[in-house]
Amino acid sequence: MSVSYKVEICIIFIITLLVFVLGVAILGYGRQTGYVLHGYMIALTAGWGLVHLINRANEPEPKLPLEYNDAACKWGVLACFGWGLIGFTLGDILAWQLAIPSLNGDMFWSNFGRIRPIHTTAVIFGFAGNALIATSFYVVQRTSRTRLASEVLPWFVLVGYNLFVFLAVTGYPMGITQSKEYAEAEWYADLILVFAWVGYLMLYMRTLARRAEPHIYVANWYYMGFIVVIAMLHVVNNLSMPIDISYAKSYSLFAGVQDAMTQWWYGHNAVGFLLTAGFLGMMYYFLPKAVNRPIFSYRLSIIGFWGITFLYLWVGSHHLHYTALPDWVQYLGMSMSIILLVPSWGTVFNGILTINGAWDKVRTDPAVRFMMVAMLFYGLTTFEGSFLAIRPVNTLSHYTDWTVGHVHAGALGWVAFMTFGAMYKMVPWIWRREGTYSLRLEAWHFWLALSGTLIYVGAMWNSGITQALMWQTYDANGNFVYAFIDTVEAMRPYYFARAIGGLLYLIGACLGAYNIYMTVRGPGMAPAPAAQRPVLQPAE
Amino acid sequence: MSTRHQKLERSGIGFAVSILFVASLGGLFEIAPLFTIENTIEKVEGIRPYTPLELAGRDIYVREGCYACHSQMIRTLRSDVERYGHFSLAAESMYDHPHQWGSKRTGPDLARVGTKYSDAWHVAHLANPRDFVKGSVMPGYAFLLDQRLDTNHLKGALTAMRRVGVPYTDAQIANAETDANRQADIMADHKQDLTESYGDSVQVRDFDGQPTQLTEMDALVAYLQMLGTLVDFDAFDVEENDR
Secondary structure, rough: OOOOHHHHHHHHHHHHHHHHHHHHHHHOOOOOOOHHHHHHHHHHHHHHHHHHHHHHHHHHHHHHOOOOOOOHHHHHHHHHHHHHHHHHHHHHHHHHHHOOOHHHHHOOOOHHHHHHHHHHHHHHHHHEEEEHHHHHHHHHHHOOOOOOOOOOHHHHHHHHHHHHHHHHHHHHHHOOOOOOOOOOOOOOHHHHHHHHHHHHHHHHHHHHHOOOOOOOOOOHHHHHHHHHHHHHHHHOOOOOOEEOOOOOOEEEOEEEEEEEEHHHHHHHHHHHHHHHHHHHEEEHHHHHHHHHOOOOOOHHHHHHHHHHHHHHHHHHHHHOOOOOOOHHHHHHHHHHHHHHHHHHHHHHHHHHHHHOOOOHHHHHHHHHHHHHHHHHEEEEEEEEHHHOOOOOHHHHHOOOOHHHHHHHHHHHHHHHHHHHHHHHHHHHHHOOOOOOOEEHHHHHHHHHHHHHHHHHHHHHHHHHHHHHHHHEOOOOOOOOOOOHHHHOOOOHHHHHHHHHHHHHEEEEEEEHHHHHHHHHHOOOOOOHHHHHOOOOOOOO | HHHHHHHOOHHHHHHHHHHHHHHHHHHHHHOHHHHHHHOOOOOOOOOOOOOOOHHHHHHHHHHHHHHHHOOOEEEOOOHHHHOOOOOOOOOHOOOOOOOOOOOOOOOOOOOOOOOOOHHHHHHHHHHHHHHHHOOOOOOOOHHHHEEEEOOOHHHHHHHHHOOOOOOHHHHHHOHHHHHHHOOOOOOOOOOHHHHHHOOOOOOOOOOOOOOOEEEHHHHHHHHHHHOOOOOHHHHOOOHHOOO
8 A cells, every 4th residue: 555545544534533532522512402413423423434444445456447537526526516406496485485485484494584595595605506526526637637636625625615515504404504605504504615615626636746737727717716705705605603513503703894895705705716717717618618629819818817807806705795894895896806707708709709610509409509608607607797797777776676687687597598508518428328318309408497587686686777767866846756665566577487497497407407317327438548548647 | 927827736735825815815804803803892881791691591592593584783874774773883792693684584683682672572572472463473482481591500601702892801701601690580579789780780680470480581681671772872872892
């Protein structure tokens, strides 16, 4: 057994042991049911990992085949679709709760306030996060022409990450939350994510270091940006002081205005680096592959990448226009938001023009259609984002459904469309299938998803602008025309429309999941030809 | 540009470090100064740490995810100020760990909801919103009336809050549990102890209409009733605090 292999297992063992001790401490000292259950969950998962590591250490070092390692990647695909279906379903339930409020049930666990973060976490971290982890494992190997640098780390990353998502979403209905938007998970779940994430960074950098290609391909820049920046955001925004080990509850380190600014620096860049940079990495690999054309412009890739990496971190304050945040930060955030349109649209053009010469594929291949429309939605959403960051415009969108519509144009139209497009390509490749189970189902999925998104976003545009204008309507004497509740009642038709749009999207996603399932179950192909294998490494 | 960038593309570590450097600038220039520029938080009279009962109520507000539909941030817009009251100051949330400014108003802003309605209205409305506001889409929170407030953790909670910078005294921490019970005492026997400890703005009474027990409803209503009531705006000079 080589030394480095032993050292690696040893380090991972120690970290897993730390997590195990954390779990045991929580289940031993914890005083709330949900918190104790989480202790058991952590201890069981870490304990299972420890047993696995001990077994591995006792076995001789496995002879690695000259093949890419897609085992963890496959489970990532499964987790992506699993969390996706949970997240979409809960999202639509929430939409119906707003249309028909009695659906809240008025029980402690079933109310809107506790379900809503399950929806956002399951979709952002469960669905999108697992899609990124799975595709990044795939992409970094192919673009570096090397096998993943570790046999154990991919599992550590995937299991640790999904344990975090599980703890987060099961905590909210039991009242375990920080109520920091998109960072609701409490301190112990955050801690587990830190471990998993450091493992992810190590794995990624080590795999890149083994690459047989001299240059790091642009998709990897974005995946690296995603991993590095999310680490920074997650750690800073979740700094908090737990009451003690007996309680899940903690108080954030920052307060008031500083906490608000840190929160939106985090919140907007969870969008910028998880939902944008990561998925641009996906786009830069799967779109050129699917249309079999090179990237349109190398220069645009560079400008787009560094523009996004620099500018995004400045724009969070546009979530706090006209608030108690000092004006200079608001104006700075607004200006940077407008400039951000340049690298964003540069990237849109780079993606769209890559399809040049293969536009027939948009017609014949639903996966390409998914990706092409994803780029259009990316363009639409980034334009809308810069527009909404302008202070006067923001008075119409802030606190209203326009923001919700904007987020969903991005999440449904860009993030999920890109994911579906990439998955329809990657799943047959990693499971060695001729193609997906059914192109017809793919097409159905596409049209259901597109009509669902358009209905959803259209409804939210209308409701958001309507409500904001009603809030600002005065009569001739300078009195408000509408009471607040009038503006709530005016939302009802839009809430129904949104719920129906969401339902269409959910049905489409179910068809997609079924299609993927049948593809995996279907007949396989012969082993990969030499061109699709890693390059033999010279002996060290 | 391209040739120099090609060099960078050959180094994984170099690339990752460059990303970290470029990406950290925004936070360094926008967030760090908020801790050092003195007038970021206005100097106003009246701001005080939450009493243990109010803090417990705030924890319930946080636990239920109220921020998903209610903001606590009145903007400087005319339509905000005329509907909800004086625009919010940074000082008013200086002890809010975490802040609950919110991002969505499915329901109205709550930054100054304190003393606008009676306790009885809050209790009945929280239990069954549509009995009072026809067309409301708010869920009901009747279960708070049956849930005894857990006061065991309050000492620890105040200690944790002190560790992140809220100036609770040793006496306030030691009396956390008793203070919580005393604030919801219908006889208000110990009102003076509370006002001496936390200031005159503390409201002492039974909040949930069930004088014999201390429920989560007591805590939540105590919190709602103090929201936005601490600062005396007659003494506030807007010009002096322009940022």
